Amino acid sequence: MSPPPTESAASADVLPDYLRETYTWAYLSHRTLPWLDRSLVVSAILWGNAGRLMRAAVAEFSPGQRVLQAACVYGVFSPMLAARVGENGALDVVDVAPIQIANVRRKLAAHTHARARLADLSEPLGSKTYDGVCCxxxxxxxxxxxRRKIVDNLLAAVEPGGKAVFVDYHRCARWNPLAPVMNLVFRTLEPYAPSLLDTPIESMSGRAGEFDWTHRTLFGGLYQHVVAIRRKA
Incomplete structure (x- = not known):
């Protein structure tokens, strides 16, 4: 009898088509991963704002909380979040790519309260809920x-009184000198980004009415920091 498939082998054939077709170079290649997963590179991609954006997201959570991180993130974000919730808390990182799960497990090896597992965030995540979700x-x-399925599933995973935090791109202010550069980046490297820039995240889920939403933009409108707090019954 053949041995049961490993987690990676069992999941490698079900990667979303959009991920294979658009982002193999960025997230599925063993050659590029070591280069992209460097703090200097992450900072350059985010125009020197990586540290600021990461710290602001991590600060939304508290020691002792149980937090779900939606997808792996290059750089030190996951260790920062694990350190924030501390040993009395828990961090679950979920991603659809085995190569990314293996990489984040390596980075979280010193944090015994953190774990990473394979799952497609566009599919229901089960009955487990969290004090916080970070995307x-x-x-x-x-x-x-x-995207709409992911937002809906993440909101479903937030307990009453808990919060979901979304940090992502936003439409630049017209005066922002990076606006034409980012338009080029989106056209050539990030084909799905334009449909996000002007779309409020709360419009993506029928569950949004269960939450209180706050929004702010950063760096001339290039980034958005959105927090949704689930109202208690």
């Missing part, structure tokens, strides 16, 4: 129909 620069990388 850091994921939504612009998925097609609009998948």
């Amino acid at each position: 850091f620069f994921l939504l612009h990388e998925v097609p609009e129909d998948q």
Whole structure:
């Protein structure tokens, strides 16, 4: 009898088509991953704002909380979030790509209260709920129909009184000198991003009415930091 498939082998053939077709170079390649997963590169991609954006997202959560991180993030974001919730808390990182799960497990090896597992965030995540959910620069990388499913599933995972935090791209102010550069980036490297820039995240889920939403933009409108707090019954 053949041994049961490993987690990676069992999931490698069910990667979303959009991920294979658009982002193999960025997220599925063993050659490029070590280069992209460097703090200097992450900072350059975000125009020097990576640290600021990461710290602001992590600060939304508290020690002792149980937090779900939606998709792996290059750089030090996951260790930062794990350190924030601390040993009395828990961090679950969920991603659809085995290569990304293996990489984040390596980065979280020192944090015994953190774990990473394979799952497609556009599919129901089960009955487990969390004090907080963090979605850091994921939504612009998925097609609009998948994005709506992801937002809906993430909101469903938030307990009453808990929060969901979304940090992502936003439409630049017209005066922002980076506006034409980012338009070029979106056209050539991020084909799903334009459909996010002007679309309020709360419009993506029928569950949005269960939450109180706050929004702010950063760096001349290029980034958005959105917080949704689920009202208690």
